[in-house]
Amino acid sequence: MPPFSQLPLRCWAEIDLAALERNLRLIRASLPPHMRYVAVVKADAYGHGLPQAAARLMHAGADLFAVANLAEAAALREIGPGWPILLLSPLLPEEDRHLADYDLIATVSTSDEVRRFDAVGRASGRPVTVHLKIDTGMGRLGVWHEHAEKLCSEILAAPHIRLGGVFTHFASPDENPAFTAEQRRRFLKALACCPRLDLSQLFIHADNSAGLETLESAGPFNAVRVGLLQFGIVPRRDSLLAQVHTEPVFSFRTRVGIVKQLPRGTGISYGSTHTLARDSAIAVLTAGYGDGIPRAASNRARVLIRGARCPVLGRVTMDQTIVDVTDIPGVASGDECVLVGRQGGAEITVTEFSHWADTIPWETLCSVTKRVPRLYKTALGL
Ligand SMILES: Cc1ncc(COP(=O)(O)O)c(C=O)c1O
Structure with a gap:
């Protein structure tokens, strides 16, 4: 009896990892040289297969990986020890301690999370790195931009937390450039209200694939979070990003x-x-x-x-x-x-x-x- 893996294929997906690598290099080349590349590989690397896609993106020069949850982070940790991994979704309280086990970066939106992650850092004897998320109009995760200053101060005052970055997420970068610009303004204003931050030492990021279209090289942004585009799909038919000539993966x-x-x-x-x-x-x-x-x-x-x-x-x-x-x-x-x-x-x-x-x-x-x-x-x- 042949193993089922050798049976003829009835329905299958082909994943072109060389195209994925070429895409990352092309996107990078089209960005200002100081921009760091956060590869978004949640949901099994958008269905492409996390271990295979992430290994290739590591080879191609991603700087940091973003995943949704602990299970994805643990799977990623197995293939690439040492890579920085940002968790984009909130942790459940009983998951907190694994931040230290897997050496992960947590997203912070609330004072409660600051207290919990500080406790993890204290218990593990090593500070927990976090990125502060600011809600500039997505209405999902992040501290509301008008309240960012207070949460930022709490993070800076927490002895067992290290702030590694600050970010926001755009709600409609592919449909509403005016609102995206407004979100950028709110983000910059919130950053300016946190004067103790040394922005050059932090990951400052907002842009996903569609956001790249409105990215300006001036300003504090020094990283992008790319998912869809690295898989060769432009977020909108008439997008300027089509000129980057990524290929389908x-x-x-x-x-x-x-x-x-x-x-x-x-x-x-x-x-x-x-x-x-x-x-x-x-x-x-x-x-x-x-x-x-x-x-x-x-x-x-x-x-x-x-x-x-x-x-x-x-x-x-x-x-x-x-x-x-x-x-x-x-x-x-x-x-x-x-x-x-x-x-x-x-x-x-x-x-x-x-x-x-x-x-x-x-x-x-x-x-x-x-x-x-x-x-x-x-x-x-x-
Ligand atoms: C917080 C966050 N950042 C970045 C991305 C990547 O977005 P895209 O696939 O449009 O590049 C996502 C995707 O859902 C996300 O939720």
């Missing part, structure tokens, strides 16, 4: 299970939400929402088979998706089908795929399920 593929002929008038899939308007050849693909093709893409998505675009017919089901191949000669069981990626001269981008499912590339990448093996292209290719 992720592609998503499946196969044709069967091809069959059906007469005009036949209803397709659950609920018969599509009725064939002509005698048709349909292909049943070996992937569905159980793999990460969103049900919301029913009757909307396109796939590539033999280099041609084929429309999805009817509802996406758990394990199968049905497409129209009437106009594509020779489609046969076993043919490769591209959900996201290139085939021949044609391409479907993550952004386009996401649009069909009424979602965003971030969610698409996080929604590819664990049933889907990730295959890594590891060539240096630089």
Whole structure:
């Protein structure tokens, strides 16, 4: 009996680590030289695989890694001892002590966190490094910008805490440059209210992928936090960032299970939400929402088979998706089908795929399920 890892692939993702490395180097080259690079690798490196993606980003010269939670940080610590790791999400009180075990940097938004992390530093005999987060209008984590001075003083007064950085997060950098500029102003004003800070010794960061577009080299900012763009996806179609020419890292593929002929008038899939308007050849693909093709893409998505675009017919089901191949000669069981990626001269981008499912590339990448093996292209290719 062959091990299951050697069975033929029915649905898989290909991850081009050389492209990831080239992307990081390109983004870096387009930034002012003093900018440090915080690689955001939460949610399994946006579904690309944390150990593989992070190892490559370490090689490519990331300065610091940002993850969402302790489990991700612990996994990262295993592959790269010594790398600074920032936790972006809040810790639960019972998780606090692991800050010291794994030597992590915590995000601070509240006085309660200052007290708790100070206690961890005291108990472990080594100060806990924190980044102060300032809420400049995201309405999520961080101390409200008008109250930042007080929290900053509490951090500086805590004997077992070391302040390593100050940051904020933009709410709509891809949609609302005016509000992004306002958030930047609020952040700079809050920093100015904390006069005891030596900004040159701290990581000062705000910009995620879309924020980079509004980044100015003047000012105290000396780091960026990049997620999506390093995976070759520009946050907005007409973004200036498209000029950085990053390449897609992720592609998503499946196969044709069967091809069959059906007469005009036949209803397709659950609920018969599509009725064939002509005698048709349909292909049943070996992937569905159980793999990460969103049900919301029913009757909307396109796939590539033999280099041609084929429309999805009817509802996406758990394990199968049905497409129209009437106009594509020779489609046969076993043919490769591209959900996201290139085939021949044609391409479907993550952004386009996401649009069909009424979602965003971030969610698409996080929604590819664990049933889907990730295959890594590891060539240096630089
Ligand atoms: C706090 C924070 N910083 C940075 C990022 C990276 O954003 P992007 O993937 O748009 O570059 C995220 C992503 O969700 C985030 O939550």
